[in-house]
Amino acid sequence: MKRVFNPKENYQSSKQDIGYVNRKDATQADYDRIGFMSGLEVHQQLLTKRKLFCNCPAGLFHEHNDYDAEVIRHMRPTLSELGEYDGTALMEFRTRKEIVYRLKHATTCTYEVDDTPPFPIDRLALEEAIEISLLSKLNIVGEVHITRKQYLDGSIPTGFQRTAIIGVEGKIELKNKTVRLIQLSIEEDSCREISDIGHIRTYKTDRLGMPLIETVTYPDFVNPDEVKEGCDYIRFLNRSTGKVRTGMGAGRQDVNVSCKGGSRVEIKGVAHTKWIPELSHNEAFRQWALLRVRELLKENVKDQENWKIEHLRMSASDFKGNPNFDGIFEDNHQVIAVRLPHFYKILSHFVQPGKVFANELSERLKVIACLDQPNMTHSEDLNPILSEEEIQGIFTKLKANKDDAFVIFDAPEDDIKTALETIEERCKMAFEGIPEETRKSFEDGSTIFERVLPGADRMYPDTDSAPIPLSADYIEGLRDQMPNDIIDRYNQMQEWGIAKDTYTYIFSKNLYPVLTKIVEDLKFSPKEIGNFLGHKLKFIEGHYTSADEFDYNNIFDLFDFIKTKGLDIEIAQSILIEFYQHPKMDFESILESINFKELEHDNIISQISFLKEKYKEVGRKQGAEFEHNWIMGQLHKTSVGNINLSELSNIVKKQN
DSSP, X not given: OOOOOOHHHHHHHHHHHTTOOOGGGOOHHHHHHHTOEEEEEEEEEBOOSBOSSSSSBSSOOOOTTOOSEEEEEOOOOOOOTTSOOOHHHHHHHHTTOEEEXXXXXXXXXXXXXXXXXXXXXXXXXXXXXXXXXXXXXXXXXXXXXXXXXXXXXXXXXXXXXXXXXXXXXXXXXXXXXXXXXXXXXXXXXXXXXXXXXXXXXXXXXXXXXXXXXXXXEOSOBOSHHHXXXXXXXXXXXXXXXXXXXXXXXXXXXXXXXXXXXXXXXXXXEEOOGGGHHHHHXXXXXXXXXXXXXXXXXXXXXSOOTTOOOEXXXXXXXXXXXXXXXXXXXXXXXXXXXEEETTOTTTTTOEEETTEEHHHXXXXXHHHTSXXXXXXXXXXXXXXXSSOHHHHHHHHHHXXXXXXXXXXXXXXXXXXXXXXXXXXXXXXXXXXXXXXXXXXXXXXXXXXXXXXXXXXGGGEEEOTTSOOEEOOHHHHHHHHXXXXXXXXXXXXXXXXXXXXXXXXXXXXXXXXXXXXXXXXXXXXXXXXXXXXXXXXXXXXXXXXXXXXXXXXXXXXXXXXXXXXXXXXXXXXXXXXXXXXXXOTTSOHHHHHHHXXXXXXXXXXXXXXXXXXXXXXXXXXXXXXXXXXXXXXXXXXXXXXXXXXXXXXXXXXXXXXX
């Protein structure tokens, strides 16, 4: 059966067929056309000394190979309250994973490995979660009920996560719209994954059990930029309280995306909000492409209910001379060819930039059958490792028709059955549309399959924890001590003219109270102080190391010293560089260490005429601009802190 077919051309034509648009070129009309819809689940660790349900310290981390013991477990699903199994739990059980936990005595106790009942919930964490719920305009529950949420991926040794809803039905105000909130929950954080190779997944437990809040929105976002704006707002709101942890891994978000006729797909663990627009854009179009695949299959496959794959085992002689198959039949590995009836042009159909439908199969083989990638090739590979002669030979062996396709994978004997089931299962899903699943995110905007999307069946009450009543007086007492809304702070900074690229840093470090205190008490320009904090302090923090933990509140003392001393604000950066590195130094000592000398304005200005004459002698390029820059350079060291540099620059220009 000879076929003339170019997979790369099919990839491009199918991409055009669904109307894919690059994100930078996309308009709201494009998102309306495909019915873009998105919601958020924003996670943020709370700043507490202990973990949520035990007395182990929170925030202490260790290296991958720094551990005192290992625990090995195999996860099994349990029935829900309705006597049903959760789909995610069943999927994880099929993988036959061996879960290895690396424990450090300093950060782990018997609670984490489910040998001890939970301690009472950390009251500070609970209070912080209530306060952030109030800021989010959520209705606080009258009684906190702790539940268990099944996690059979091994990220929690007990197989479940303890979680509790704190507030429901709130809202946040963005620039152009109101976004509704479903709820805010408090829960324990999971382990950190070290590796996932074959049937062995390894974690470390230092992060396990740390208090975490999760803010969940309704799917009110209608374009990718709105999703990012909403996520930034929630993160700003959380961090503006000063009650949450910051830094790598302290905040993570899941992005739920669907399109018209699609399903909810959760992009899991997005590390940076700047990734969100590209990820949500590509996921919406991935679903749009899969809906087109469904249409094509419905046209080609008349009897979908009885559709099934066929397979046969290949031998080394089938690939004689092909270096890609050298050694592949060793260690009990088999090569299986799978016929996919009526899947011609489907495997190379576009689904996301750089990926085709065949990737949907390969990703599930990696996760469910535990076949490490690259784990397969196929008849429509964009970068084929099979010759045309080999492709035709395999079609012949499979007794394929002209509208069929095939997949070839290699696997140990024990994994072949699961691999075949996985391929057939995913192909049958293509007849239905978009499977609900969670997907792992990457910086380039692409995603890969991670697991089946969990359902309500995995939730059940925690019989080890009693309900916690919250009185109205207690809640109102917390409300009275809360700061003003984040949107008010945002608008105030806009009115002050502070650069927008400083907002993320200022809110994430909870510097707004310091900013307003300096402005209100010391009468400095809010624009100048805001830009100083968001640009210069950020630069210093990224390039210097503090001998002790730096207290941002001490920045007020720095500007108070400058004002009392009558120094110009330009010297603030030089002082802060030293102060940040040595927080216990007094400011007078810092002035000495940076060789600052107080000079009267007249002493500095009087040097200008002398420098003008000297410039004529130094042989530099002549001209007013060059002369001005040279003179300012000569005066800079003695001028900083003594006279405003802009004022000095104008004086130099006037003396031309």
